[in-house]
Structure formats: C-alpha cells, structure tokens
Amino acid sequence: MGGETTARPLRADARRNRDRLVAEARAAFEQDGVTASLEDVAARAGVGIGTLYRHFPTREALLEAVLRERFDALGAEARTLLGHARPREALITWAHGFAAAGTTFRGLTAALSATLRDESSALHASCVSMRAAGEALLARAQHSGEIRADLTVIDLSTLVFGVAWAYEQNSGWGPGDLDRLFRLLFDGLTAR
Amino acid sequence: MGGETTARPLRADARRNRDRLVAEARAAFEQDGVTASLEDVAARAGVGIGTLYRHFPTREALLEAVLRERFDALGAEARTLLGHARPREALITWAHGFAAAGTTFRGLTAALSATLRDESSALHASCVSMRAAGEALLARAQHSGEIRADLTVIDLSTLVFGVAWAYEQNSGWGPGDLDRLFRLLFDGLTAR
DNA sequence: GAACCATGCGGAGGCTGCCTCCGCTTCCTC
DNA sequence: GAGGAAGCGGAGGCAGCCTCCGCATGGTTC
Numbered sequence: 001m002g003g004e005t006t007a008r009p010l011r012a013d014a015r016r017n018r019d020r021l022v023a024e025a026r027a028a029f030e031q032d033g034v035t036a037s038l039e040d041v042a043a044r045a046g047v048g049i050g051t052l053y054r055h056f057p058t059r060e061a062l063l064e065a066v067l068r069e070r071f072d073a074l075g076a077e078a079r080t081l082l083g084h085a086r087p088r089e090a091l092i093t094w095a096h097g098f099a100a101a102g103t104t105f106r107g108l109t110a111a112l113s114a115t116l117r118d119e120s121s122a123l124h125a126s127c128v129s130m131r132a133a134g135e136a137l138l139a140r141a142q143h144s145g146e147i148r149a150d151l152t153v154i155d156l157s158t159l160v161f162g163v164a165w166a167y168e169q170n171s172g173w174g175p176g177d178l179d180r181l182f183r184l185l186f187d188g189l190t191a192r
Numbered sequence: 193m194g195g196e197t198t199a200r201p202l203r204a205d206a207r208r209n210r211d212r213l214v215a216e217a218r219a220a221f222e223q224d225g226v227t228a229s230l231e232d233v234a235a236r237a238g239v240g241i242g243t244l245y246r247h248f249p250t251r252e253a254l255l256e257a258v259l260r261e262r263f264d265a266l267g268a269e270a271r272t273l274l275g276h277a278r279p280r281e282a283l284i285t286w287a288h289g290f291a292a293a294g295t296t297f298r299g300l301t302a303a304l305s306a307t308l309r310d311e312s313s314a315l316h317a318s319c320v321s322m323r324a325a326g327e328a329l330l331a332r333a334q335h336s337g338e339i340r341a342d343l344t345v346i347d348l349s350t351l352v353f354g355v356a357w358a359y360e361q362n363s364g365w366g367p368g369d370l371d372r373l374f375r376l377l378f379d380g381l382t383a384r
Numbered sequence: 385g386a387a388c389c390a391t392g393c394g395g396a397g398g399c400t401g402c403c404t405c406c407g408c409t410t411c412c413t414c
Numbered sequence: 415g416a417g418g419a420a421g422c423g424g425a426g427g428c429a430g431c432c433t434c435c436g437c438a439t440g441g442t443t444c
Contacts, residue, residue: 008391010391010392011390011391011392011439011440011441012440012441013391013392013393013439013440014391014392014393014440017392017393037429037430037431038430038431038432039429039430039431040430042394047393047394048393048394048395049394049395049431049432050392050393050394050395050432050433050434050435051392051393051394053431053432053433054392054393057432059431088382110302110361113358113361114361117361117362145383146382146383147381147382147383148379148381148382148383148384149383151376151381155372155373155376156381158358158359158361158362158373159354159355159358159373159376159377159381161358161361162351162354162355162356162357162358162359162373163351163354164354165354165357165358166305166350166351166353166354166357167350167354169302169305169306169309169350169353170309170350180347181347181350181351181354184343184347184351185351185377185380185381186380186381186382187380187382188377188378188379188380188381188382189339189340189343189348189351189377189378189380190280190338190339190340190378190379190380191337191338191339191340191341192340200420202420202421203410203411203412203419203420203421204411204412205410205411205420205421205422206411206420206421206422209421209422229400229401229402230401230402230403231400231401231402232401234423239422239423240422240423240424241402241403241423241424242403242404242405242406242421242422242423242424243421243422243423245402245403245404246421246422249403251402
C-alpha cells in the first residue's frame, strides 16, 4: 500500500526524468493504446531510450507506474462498497468501475488479463488488493443470497474481464452501454 | 458461399505455392497464434516472402483462407440448428461452437472481433453467413419466449465474443469450462 | 570550491518483423 | 520451340524492441 521504501532516493535529474516519462507515457497510451512506441515516449519526454529502459525495464513496469493511482483509488472504492447496504448492487458497481478503469487505454484489458496469471509482472501486485476486495464483495453478495452460490471468483473475474474487453472493442460505445452489458451479465439472457 | 469464380485459373506452380502457404500458415498460427511471423510462414512453405504477399496481400486474407472451411461448416451447423426443437438450447449450442472455433488460434477472437466492424476485411465476408444464422437463431429463441426480448444481436455477439475471448485467456481451461461460462451468461449471475 | 566517483544518461547498433518493388524465371500457348 | 503473360524471390527500406558501454553529472566530502 504505497510502500515507497526507496532504499536510496533518486538523484534529482533521475527523479525529473522518471516523472516526465510517466507523464508522457500516459499521454502516449491514451493516444495510441498500450502498444504505443516506447521510443516515442522517450523522445516526447526528451530522454534517450536507454533512460526509459533503466527506469522501466518492461512495458508493464511503465504501465504500472501510469496506472498506480487509479488502481489504489479503485481498491479504496471497493473497500468502501463493503459497507454498502445492497451487496448485489455493490458488486455490480465494483465490476463496473473496474471495467471502466480497464478500458482507459486501448488494449489495457488484455494486458491486465495476462497479468493476473503472471505473478512476476509489475502490474500483478497492483491488482492484488483490488482483486481481494472483489472477492470480499462477491462473498458478501453470495452470503446475502442475492448472487448464485456456485459462482467462483475465477469465473466472475473472467466474465467481468470478458465484458470489459468486448466493450472496449466497440469504440463507438459509451458508459451507458457498459452498464447495459453488466445488467445482462448479472440478470442473464434467459427470459424469466 | 464457395463462389470460387476464379476469372482465370492459377498457373500450376502458383496453385501449388498457394496450397503450401495455407497449410504452413495453419501450422504456424496453431503454434504461435495469429501474430505468427509471415516471413516464417513463407520460409516453411519454401517460397519467398513476395510470393506470400502476392497471394495474400494482408494477414487477414491468409487467415481467411485458413479458416474458410471451418466457417462454412459453422454456417451449415447454424442453419441445421434452426430446425432444432428447443430454440434456446439451439442458440446456446451455436454460440458455443462459434466460441470454440474462435479460439482455434491464440488471438483469433480479437482478430474476428475487429473484423466484424471492418467491412473491407477479407474475414468479414466469411463471417456474414454465420452472423446471419446467429440472428435467425436469436429471433427464433426470442419468439418462443425462452430468451429475453430486449436482447439485441449486437449485445449478444458482443457478449459471446467477450466470453470466448476471456476463455481464450485462460490457457489451462478446456471445453467444459467454456460450457460453464455460457451457462452463467445465459442464466445470469443473480440467484433466483 | 575542488576533486572524486557512484549514479545516471544517451544513442548506436543488432535484431526481428513488415511490406514493396522490380529484374529474373517459369509455365502455357500457338 | 519461341514468345509473352504470369508468377517468383529476396534485397532493401522502415519501424520498433532492447542492450551495452563510454561519457556526463549531481552529490558529497574535505
């Protein structure tokens, strides 16, 4: 949780470069999706490509730095939702927020999804607290009898990711459409 | 629909090269996913890269050639399902088969999904008859009252693609898991 | 304020993959 | 078997990834 126990503080120029890189990476990811050229990011930040790679050895490390704040906020929101009066609605709200965050940049859902299965990834750790909050929300909704008891966390996150990804593909869609998809997912496609 | 009205027949060597390319592309896609190196495909087939590009100007054109038979078979299956006694089950079966075909190679779901929105794509035409059959299956299931009437074709295909994609991400999963995901999608996550 | 050196910088260069272009070869036809 | 249309091949230009190592610079110490 924000454990920035930097063994030794970065040199002033290094700190400055790092900050610039994160800012420019965010802009580039927003513009070109998660596959944006890293050489381009370095150029925008006015540093050499070597500097980018020293600070962020992988694309995922850079992505993690860009997304960190957003993920922390989502984790906090999830913990708040645990106190929500209606467990089912709380779960849906969480899933919705998660999907919205996951579609900030084109291709992000896929990157996050791959990451969940790769413990060595820099993004993995960032997701852990969110994931834990999701599990707690699911357990509570199941306990209340509002969500089917045979649903596993794996199935839930798989489906939430699937819907988020599918939503991301329809570039013309807005948040209202995502909302509708989640209603369909939770209510089912079968007539009652 | 198999409209191979080849203006003039290919020269013997060209025909041979084309066939080899399709066979090797299938092998490469199976091994490395849809992003397999095309230079590698050409090398495996024993032809120059220029030959590959003349026969298949884009990666999608090659993909289309590899998948054509499979898609035709799926279209036929969908038309058969229109005569199935239980419309809801028919729809689920179709969705299942479609998802299974879409996960033949890693990354195929994403390629197909992008294709649905790009009418100029070579894959697009291949999907049209399948898509039409899907619409007919949906309409029938809704008419019978077994599937909710407010579900649109767009929503259905979005969700089916989403589930197929999510399934594809879990490399350790098998067909039984895909089946379970579809049951969850059709029944809903909400307890009854 | 000078001298030292750990920390950090930059970008050339090697690699892979995409795709085009055009001189050369092969097949088909008459 | 000669001519020409159809097809072939791979060099070459481009973009992006990532590494490596000689050089610069900030921080520290006296």
